[in-house]
Amino acid sequence: MAVTLFVSILVLMTLGFPVAFALAISAALAVFVGGRYPQLVVFKEMFTGIDSFPLMAVPFFIFAAELMSGGALTKVLLRFAAQFVGHLRGGLGYANVLSSVLFAGVSGSALADAAGPGAMMTKMMEKAGYDRPYAAALTANSAIIGPIIPPSISMIIYTLQDESVSVGGLFMAGVIPGVVIAVAMAAVNWWVCKKRNYRSTEARPSTREIIINSLKAIPALMLVVLIIVGIRFGIFTPTEASVVAVFYAFACGKWVYRTLHWSAVPAIAARSALLTASVLFVMAASAAFAWVLTVEGIPQYLSELIISWHLTPVMFLLAVNILLLAFGIFMEPLPGIMILVPILAPISAALGIDPLHFAMIVIVNLTMGMVTPPVGGLLFVTAVATRTPIAALTRELPIFIVAQLIVLAILTFVPTLSTALPHALGF
Structure with a gap:
């Protein structure tokens, strides 16, 4: 079974099958x-893999992010970000990065960031004299902040x-x-x-404009505060926080910004359903793939093999980084997490590595794989959203990858860097 599993996934991925289909067919x-x-x-294992309350x-x-985008959140955050750095040399590039940070606190998705505010920033940068491939590459690489900053x-x-x-x-x-990624x-x-x-053509905004734009952005920015404070003080669970985020996003779009109309809600719900289905399908297929690995004893074998090497924690983390960088080139983050974490996390714990530290290394590493050819999903989404040839976009990547x-x-x-804040807050 193990040989068939690995040969099948390799062949199907080489032929260009979508990751979810390749995993399910291989299993x-x-x-x-x-x-x-x-x-x-x-x-059975596919359904078991998504039969989880936290997954709700x-x-x-996803629905909250779509509602906020439909309620003019994207434009509000772009204006808020651009007013502080837009007048500097390369100012729109800085605004692109800053908008990714702000939007990350809403969507939690790199693809949503790249296709939404990222595509808008790319067009603005091109009009200001930036080369489109560079603007698109900056958009794709800044979008990886989405899965790192909560939610x-x-x-x-x-x-x-x-x-x-x-x-x-x-x-x-x-x-x-x-x-740290944003600063880089x-x-x-x-x-x-x-x-x-690349010089800025933007005029420095007046104090009055800064105050107005900042006041308009406060309701949108408060969503992040609401989620973090609510979870930290036990007001609601993360799952309940997602529901609160939906109602808050709807209220902002409908009654605060007054740009979300009832007629737009069905289309927003449909887009959210499609995105949710794609995420859950990947997870279901990953669960079936991981089950085959488990019954064949692959995780146990690899665990015993790695432990027998008697690696120090530092050597183990370096080996994990190399493995994840290679794995991320061909696999999306979600299946990567579901397949590799059950194998690697217990070994990490046995070596005394802080679980939060190890988790951030895994998540950042696999998220970086979204901008590395040939499978990098962010590259293709950004190329389509910004109408940039994928070859031209790829030529701009080396400095970002470094x-x-x-x-x-x-x-x-x-x-x-990963453990100080959660430990200080009692997690």
């Missing part, structure tokens, strides 16, 4: 060839695979790493703009 073929279990077990947070956070769909999925961490703890653990992307923008002489590797090394060797 089904492995069970069929093995002959020890009925085919029905594949469907995923569709609600985060990836973090919710991670807690289902590792019971030693909580959703609230992971949410807090992602704040500082997300800011801003540094890249500074270097490129200086080298290519910056991300530096960030990953910092997060690996400075665990306090």
Whole structure:
């Protein structure tokens, strides 16, 4: 079964099958060839993989993000971000990064960030004289902040695979790493703009405009505060927080910004349903794939093999980084988390590595894979949303990848960046 599983996934991924279909078909073929279990077990494990109460947070956070976008949140946050840095050299690039940070606190999805505010910022940057491929590359690489800063769909999925961490703890653990990634992307923008002489054409806003734009942005920014404070003080669980976010997003769009109309709600609900279905399908297929691995004893074998090497914690983390970087090139973050975390997290705990620190390394690492060819989902979404040739976009990537590797090394060797905030707040 194991040989059939690995050969099938390799062939199907090479042929360009969507990740979810490749995982599900590989699991089904492995069970069929093995002959020890009925085919029905594949469907059973797929349904079992998504039969979880915490998973209800995923569709609600997606729906909240869509409601906020439909309620003019994107434009409000873009104006808020641009007013502080838009007049500087490379200012719209900084605004692109800052808008990704702000929108990350709403969507929890890198793809939503790239397709929404990221696409708008790319058009604004091109009109201001930036090369479109560079603007698109900055958008794609800044969008990886989405799954790092809370709320985060990836973090919710991670807690289902590792019971030693909580959703609230992971949410807090992602704040500082997300800011570090944003600083790295801003540094890249500074270097490129200086080298290519991208100058700002934006006028410095008046104090009155800054005050007005800031006041307008407060209701949108309060969503993040509401979620974090509510979870920290036990007012509601993360799943309940996602429902609160939906009602808050609807209230903001309908009665605060007054741009969300009843006629738009069905289309927003339909988009949210499609996004939710795609996420859950990936998770269901990953669960079936992981089940085959488990019954074949692959996780246990790998665990015993790695433990027999007697690696120090630092050597183990370096080995994990190399493994995840390679894995992330071909696999999306969600299936990567579901397949690898049950194998690696127990070994990490046995070596005395803080579970929150290890979780952030895994999540950041696999999220970086979304901007690495050939499977990088963010590259294709950004290329389509900004109408940029994928080859031209890819040529702009090396400096961004170097910056991300530096960030990953910092997060690996400075665990306090991931653990200080959640520990200070009692997680």
